[in-house]
Amino acid sequence: MGMTVETALSRLMAQGPRLEPGHVWLAGAGPGDVGHLTLHAVSALAQADVVLTDALVGPDILSLLKPDAELIYAGKRCGRPSAEQAGISAQLVAQAQRGRRVLRLKGGDPFVFGRGGEEVLALVEAGIPFRVIPGLTAGVAGLAAAFIPATMRGINQAIIFATGHGAESQHATLNWEVMASLGQPIVLYMGAKRIGTIARRLMAGGMGADMPAALIIGATTPDMAVTVTDLDHIAETVGDADEEAPMLIVIGRIVAMRAKIMDLVAAVEPELCR
Incomplete structure (x- = not known):
């Protein structure tokens, strides 16, 4: 026994x-x-x-x-x-x-x-x-809970964790235009207040306005909410959310996997999709 x-x-x-x-x-x-x-x-x-x-x-x-x-x-x-x-x-x-x-x-x-x-x-x-x-860390566990794989064969070979804090400061050191050119997904911590600036700079660096993006609120908790949008509309999506809630922003083609995984999960474990 x-x-x-x-x-x-x-x-x-x-x-x-x-x-x-x-x-x-x-x-x-x-x-x-x-x-x-x-x-x-x-x-x-x-x-x-x-x-x-x-x-x-x-x-x-x-x-x-x-x-x-x-x-x-x-x-x-x-x-x-x-x-x-x-x-x-x-x-x-x-x-x-x-x-x-x-x-x-x-x-x-x-x-x-x-x-x-x-x-x-x-x-x-x-x-x-x-x-x-x-x-x-939420940048890994939060994505998994939202059915967004941090890495996916054929989609990405790396993932970028970045903080949005200070993105509008003249002393900011992150080059968002260069990050856009890497073609790898970006997970943003503390990015809610500067997401408009960040999105504009990513698009200026060549990232498409239609790049999938997601806002994850309350990752892994019973109140978790996930909203999928695109880079052009992510600032609007974040602006409509409760600014007091813990947020994680994901930008990249891995976000598109959420819908595919949820469709499969719904067929066998519908409770997991609620």
């Missing part, structure tokens, strides 16, 4: 690393669904004395904290009052120096547009022991 799921999970958790006093773990909470947490992330939630969490980490995930854990909100949301990065890093150091088990919990993966690298540097400079717990 094989062991139960509960027994297997308990054994795996017991064999995992321990979050020691005075140490900091930076853990990715995944794209939203609690089921996408890694075992190491679940273990960290169960061990931490204090947790500094991002704004996009949902209540289902935070409910896994031990009852006496202190929860500190340290989210950064574009266009809204939020914690300064230097302050967050200083808080991590201060909490660890108090001898607490510290967890920095971030949506997605800590090192994918999450400023985890900056926080690790601050910990190293202060001599604080740390561990990084990878998480599923």
